[in-house]
Amino acid sequence: MTHTSASASPPAKRRLDFQRMNEIGLLLVIAALYIAFWYYANNFLTFRNQVSILRDAAAFGIAAWGATLIIISGEIDISVGPMVAFLSVCFAFILKSGDGSIVLAMIATLAIGAALGTIPGVLRAWFDVPSFIGTLGLWSALGGMALYMTDSVPVTIPPNETLDAMGGEFLGIPFSAIVMFILFAAFAFISRKTAFGRSVFAIGGNASAAHLAGIKVGNIRIALFVIAGMLAAVTAILLTARNGVGDASVARSGLEFSVISAVVVGGTALTGGRGSILGTLLGIFVISLIGNGLVLMGINSYLQPVVSGVIIVAAVLLNIMASRYGAKRQLKG
């Protein structure tokens, strides 16, 4: 049954492991949602509505790539919403005050995002402050800061053609969605094919073993939060472009929970070590489809979060049961 040496060629056979099962399951869920909403909701299948689903998805999907890696590494980031709000306000102020160079303003916003990300990263890596606490602090502080700086009034920005293009559509597809897909490809590659990406999995799977094997665990943890900060900046820039204003109200919109829900529904384990970017992509669509469909169905807006809450927990429960089943089969096999 077993042979002494394994073949030197890359494995051709794909095992139908947990990840694969989960992805197939999510595709089925998405198909079921399409059928249900097509049947129950008005105008669900129109082209306009598909574009709108993509735009909703991009609003939290870009940040979800970084969050996936963070959760795989065994950490958590709950600061996304206020981070995006604060960076959006920063971006708007920079555009207003500067000489109008949009590229410089974007670079500055990315730099601020990266700098903010180092805070929970360094707290975790050097001082062992749990990332939940570090990002909880940021959640509170940045949200408050954004509202304070703007008095919760949107910050108008000077008209700009580049920004208008970024807020609009390209060949009918929202520009933000295109960015989301490009970053999806990049992060899927990083997570599978780079030493950095694999180290993230190793740290999440067994941080102590990774450390003893010589992986620079601390540096990677900091890098993950820096990446998350920069993705929040990208989200903030696109949001500002779309709305034409720097908007602090995202701070308390619950964006971070959409992100975490998408990652977890996508099959990434909150305990770390397991997950995939593709899973998160599917998770993003499940979350945004539910949101979109419930609105079109005319469900009371107070009840919508109730329904999504139930659906998300049910999806994760199914996930866990599938993985238990898989573990049992592995033991027998």
Add this chain to the structure above:
Amino acid sequence: MAAPVPAGQPAPFVASVTGALKRYSGVLALDRVDFALRAGEVRALLGKNGAGKSTLIRLLTGAEAPDEGVVEIAGAALDQGGENRTRQAAQLGVRPVYQELSLVGDMSIQENMFLGVWPRRFGVLDHREMARRTEEALANLGLHLNPETKIGSLSTAERQLVEISRAMMGEPRLVILDEPTSSLAAAQVEQVFAAVRRMRQRGVAVIYVSHRMKEIREIADTATVMRDGRAVSTFDIGAADTREIVRMMLGHDEKKDELVEPREAGPTLLSVRDVASAPKLDGVSFDLRQGEVLGIAGLLGSGRTELLRIIAGLDRPDAGTIHFDGIDMTGQGWSAMLERGLGMTPENRKDDGIVPLLGIDENTIITNSKAVSSLGVLSASRIAAATADIVRRMSVKAPETTTPIGTLSGGNQQKIVIGRWVYAGSRLILLDEPTRGVDVEAKSQIYAIIRSLAAEGKSILFVSSEIEELPKVCDRVLVLRDGRIVETFTAPDISADTLMTASLAGQSQQGAQ
């Protein structure tokens, strides 16, 4: 409370095991063992790893039921199954104290004393009652601690004593102490002894599992030696000779042909000088040469793991120096040592060795992903080739290089954990218990791997609790005891008997020539 038993008038048996036979998945762990203990008797339980000591203890505590045979506590046979059996044994007065401390660090002594069965008044915890009874129990062992003190702020010795006094509450008949002094410094041992003597005065029977002959001679009345699942002999400790005990523990069916051929050693690679780290190490010095396998023998708690961690740069020594390649690396840290060419396989493979969900390939190349990537991008074909090479050299049995390592047997996992340092090109490999939880066939393969690595010029530091394997792999063995190297043996003059005697020490010094 029964006084010490007068001669000629034996106290009744408190605990007895008759004809006990126990198999674990087909392997015989206990082979018709008879074992009986009288009130007020302190019995040392001796035997090497896997001799059946823990299984015997598990029968007495009710954690396991024998396949055949009877366990009686205070004349009553344990007849319950499952969890009820443990409860039944506890009600009859069996109190085990394990070496992994089972106290909750963030709770007070008194809360720990009554963990789960806190005294209550009208449904509310009765702290006054808890404090009163705790103080009483502590005072019984001559301990004067405030019951409100958090466990976390106690010393290791104090925690051990709190555990013992917890075991003493109620009406104990049999207290089982499993290596109670392995984490203690010499001065603290006396406190444990005082506790044991008080138990004896109260007529409590004590099983004392330890291998420190000096302690055993001081505290135990009798000893039982176990080997291969049998109780080989029970005797009065006063009359016994340490070398005779060692002979009983090891048996005499060892094959002599497996011994290591003495070999010319290369230049010095690692030198350790006067390394001290309180309370475990007290001035350790040795050299390790290229192509040499150096074993470190010593009992549990003799400071073996501490020594390895200091050499690896994971911990700082209080004093002393570590030179690698003639360069002073003391306190340079783990990454610096890795860059110089050190590798280490940890004692606990599951917790610190493998990333179970990742494949064999990723668990192998984890020590040096640069060698199989360009600009940070991994090359699947280079990973597969590098892994296949290690899989072949380490004779790992696995269906594919991408199989998750968690699904492999312990032996194959361990070969990969060693192999990852071979892949990384390490010149100095520290192996901490590399054969723990590994089957017999894989063990001899691991020995062969270690010998061939040494033949390639790598230097190996080999730490093992299984004293018989040291003569099979080591060119030289150091015996660590009381924080110092007490003896050195060189192949072919390494034998399990002499190593064991040197590790146990105690009276053996006078007997040795």
